[in-house]
Amino acid sequence: xxxxxxxxxxxxxxxxxxxxxxxxxxxxxxxxxxxxxxxxxxxxxxxxxxxxxxxxxxxxxxxxxxxxxxxxxxxxxxxxxxxxxxxxxxxxxxxxxxxxxxxxxxxxxxxxxxxxxxxxxxxxxxxxxx
Amino acid sequence: xxxxxxxxxxxxxxxxxxxxxxxxxxxxxxxxxxxxxxxxxxxxxxxxxxxxxxxxxxxxxxxxxxxxxxxxxxxxxxxxxxxxxxxxxxxxxxxxxxxxxxxxxxxxxxxxxxxxxxxxxxxxxxxxxxxxxxxxxxxxxxxxxxxxxxxxxxxxxxxxxxxxxxxxxxxxxxxxxxxxxxxxxxxxxxxxxxxxxxxxxxxxxxxxxxxxxxxxxxxxxxxxxxxxxxxxxxxxxxxxxxxxxxxxxxxxxxxxxxxxxxxxxxxxxxxxxxxxxxxxxxxxxxxxxxxxxxxxxxxxxxxxxxxxxxxxxxxxxxxxxxxxxxxxxxxxxxxxxxxxxxxxxxxxxxxxxxxxxxxxxxxxxxxxxxxxxxxxxxxxxxxxxxxxxxxxxxxxxxxxxxxxxxxxxxxxxxxxxxxxxxxxxxxxxxxxxxxxxxxxxxxxxxxxxxxxxxxxxxxxxxxxxxxxxxxxxxxxxxxxxxxxxxxxxxxxxxxxxxxxxxxxxxxx
Numbered sequence: 001x002x003x004x005x006x007x008x009x010x011x012x013x014x015x016x017x018x019x020x021x022x023x024x025x026x027x028x029x030x031x032x033x034x035x036x037x038x039x040x041x042x043x044x045x046x047x048x049x050x051x052x053x054x055x056x057x058x059x060x061x062x063x064x065x066x067x068x069x070x071x072x073x074x075x076x077x078x079x080x081x082x083x084x085x086x087x088x089x090x091x092x093x094x095x096x097x098x099x100x101x102x103x104x105x106x107x108x109x110x111x112x113x114x115x116x117x118x119x120x121x122x123x124x125x126x127x128x129x130x
Numbered sequence: 131x132x133x134x135x136x137x138x139x140x141x142x143x144x145x146x147x148x149x150x151x152x153x154x155x156x157x158x159x160x161x162x163x164x165x166x167x168x169x170x171x172x173x174x175x176x177x178x179x180x181x182x183x184x185x186x187x188x189x190x191x192x193x194x195x196x197x198x199x200x201x202x203x204x205x206x207x208x209x210x211x212x213x214x215x216x217x218x219x220x221x222x223x224x225x226x227x228x229x230x231x232x233x234x235x236x237x238x239x240x241x242x243x244x245x246x247x248x249x250x251x252x253x254x255x256x257x258x259x260x261x262x263x264x265x266x267x268x269x270x271x272x273x274x275x276x277x278x279x280x281x282x283x284x285x286x287x288x289x290x291x292x293x294x295x296x297x298x299x300x301x302x303x304x305x306x307x308x309x310x311x312x313x314x315x316x317x318x319x320x321x322x323x324x325x326x327x328x329x330x331x332x333x334x335x336x337x338x339x340x341x342x343x344x345x346x347x348x349x350x351x352x353x354x355x356x357x358x359x360x361x362x363x364x365x366x367x368x369x370x371x372x373x374x375x376x377x378x379x380x381x382x383x384x385x386x387x388x389x390x391x392x393x394x395x396x397x398x399x400x401x402x403x404x405x406x407x408x409x410x411x412x413x414x415x416x417x418x419x420x421x422x423x424x425x426x427x428x429x430x431x432x433x434x435x436x437x438x439x440x441x442x443x444x445x446x447x448x449x450x451x452x453x454x455x456x457x458x459x460x461x462x463x464x465x466x467x468x469x470x471x472x473x474x475x476x477x478x479x480x481x482x483x484x485x486x487x488x489x490x491x492x493x494x495x496x497x498x499x500x501x502x503x504x505x506x507x508x509x510x511x512x513x514x515x516x517x518x519x520x521x522x523x524x525x526x527x528x529x530x531x532x533x534x535x536x537x538x539x540x541x542x543x544x545x546x547x548x549x550x551x552x553x554x555x556x557x558x559x560x561x562x563x564x565x566x567x568x569x570x571x572x573x574x575x576x577x578x579x580x581x582x583x584x585x586x587x588x589x590x591x592x593x594x595x596x597x598x599x600x601x602x603x604x605x606x607x608x609x610x611x612x613x614x615x616x617x618x619x620x621x622x623x624x625x626x627x628x629x630x631x632x633x634x635x636x637x638x
Contacts, residue, residue: 016301020294020298025290028294032294032297032298032301035298035301036301038301039301039304039305039308040304042304042305042308043304043307043308043311045312046308046309046311046312048312068311068317069308069311072260072307072308072311075260075264076304079264079267079300080300082271083267083271083297083300086271086274086293087293087294087297090274090278090286090289090290090293091290093278093286094286094287094290097281097282097283097286098283098286098287103290103291103294104287105283105286105287105290
């Protein structure tokens with residue numbers, strides 16, 4: 001089980017880092033969400049992996065899991081949730097104010113855009129005729 | 131323990147809620163209420179300062195849970211100084227915001243302002259690393275709102291970068307906290323300091339990794355190389371009062387390094403003692419060199435001031451990195467100076483920007499500002515103070531830092547970077563001053579807007595701190611020395627926090 005959990009955290013973190021480094025705002029939001037998920041699982045495992053043990057005192061229990069990481073994860077989930085909601089709204093605001101969804105709000109002039117569109121259209125038609 | 135101790139945290143929270151409910155009453159009521167609340171906070175901070183100036187640390191157990199199990203709020207000399215500094219800065223920033231109608235540009239300025247203070251004060255007083263994370267999130271969420279207050283293309287773009295980098299920082303914070311909890315089994319700073327002494331040899335690497343990861347997190351807040359790239363944009367494009375208030379935000383990162391790393395990875399930590407300190411020094415030196423170049427390369431005043439703030443933070447990092455009691459004493463003196471004067475510089479950049487109409491704050495030939503002699507002299511004095519020229523406080527701070535650096539093996543590097551960086555900054559600020567105030571041309575089509583005198587009071591008040599800090603250098607230095615001595619006595623902190631059992635029981 002340790003291997004499974006460790007690889008889950010690793011893959012999610014890897015995906016999160018990759019997506020966070022993308023140039024569009026939406027993948028960045030997704031990447032940060034993935035990172036938040038990964039860190040939540042990570043925090044959870046820091047109380048060590050145990051199956052079938054209660055976190056709250058129970059006279060019949062043979063052992064306990066650590067309740068603190070569970071409390072931490074709950075807090076972290078709430079905070080990450082709020083932050084993600086804020087970030088999505090901000091990304092939408094940036095999209096409407098900057099005119100595109102690039103993280104740097106790159107402003108290509110309209111002429112330039114037309115030119116590239118025109119060129120790509122031309123090369124497409126050339127390819128199809130040849 | 132006195133129940134009063136927690137008031138600096140509670141007051142802004144209650145204030146924020148009150149202001150939210152006062153919204154239907156109109157902006158004037160909100161303004162008056164907000165000013166009253168901040169003035170109250172200054173008073174409360176003063177009382178806290180007095181409470182902390184005895185050597186007894188004030189510890190509050192939340193929910194009366196005993197120390198390593200519950201969350202503690204600790205008020206010591208350092209926390210009290212940061213509280214007082216924050217409330218004074220907030221008063222000046224709020225006054226400027228009200229007098230320039232910045233708070234009218236969007237919704238909820240006053241509410242966010244109070245919640246920002248709630249987060250800041252909480253971060254300065256908590257004795258628990260996870261609680262520090264929570265207060266970081268509170269102050270960050272409020273700062274996102276304040277940063278974007280007023281809107282605009284550049285502001286939104288800078289805000290997006292700021293939010294994303296801080297969210298990454300929060301994630302790293304949780305990774306570091308999780309790792310530390312997994313090994314040490316506690317998140318109470320005082321308890322961690324004890325647990326770190328008993329870490330087995332094979333776990334030391336993991337704890338050291340977590341310590342450096344935590345340094346990265348605080349480095350993002352403090353704008354440490356290579357994590358400072360968000361700062362110039364965010365500070366340059368936000369509204370002036372917010373930028374002024376944010377002068378304390380970078381110091382939160384520095385405070386956390388001093389508090390968490392200084393206590394947990396202090397002298398008593400055995401093999402793990404001071405794992406972070408060389409990094410702080412090295413990165414501080416690199417940051418200062420790059421900040422000085424940034425000051426020189428800036429093409430607009432607000433960007434230049436942002437780099438000046440970065441340079442002052444870097445100087446503080448170097449002072450922390452020197453790692454001696456004398457250096458820490460100098461750190462606190464310089465910290466007070468750089469926070470208040472940096473804020474004043476942002477405000478005067480805004481005064482100049484407003485005076486120059488469409489030319490704004492760019493370094494080009496433009497119409498003269500209204501009352502150029504008054505504004506120019508204040509700008510010159512602020513420039514002198516921030517670049518560390520005699521006779522103002524920046525010079526004394528730097529002398530103290532460099533003096534303490536002489537005992538450090540890297541003193542040649544420290545001295546050369548600080549002095550050459552200072553020289554570059556002086557040249558750059560001189561150039562921008564002469565461009566802004568001498569290189570003027572009359573333009574019939576452009577009207578000079580008159581100086582907003584009542585808002586300008588805030589700038590002058592903050593500027594006056596510098597000569598006052600020179601006149602009262604001796605008592606201030608004594609105070610800083612006492613703070614540094616208290617921080618170096620980690621055992622006292624540990625005892626104060628963990629020996630609260632008897633207090634808790636008598637409290638029931």
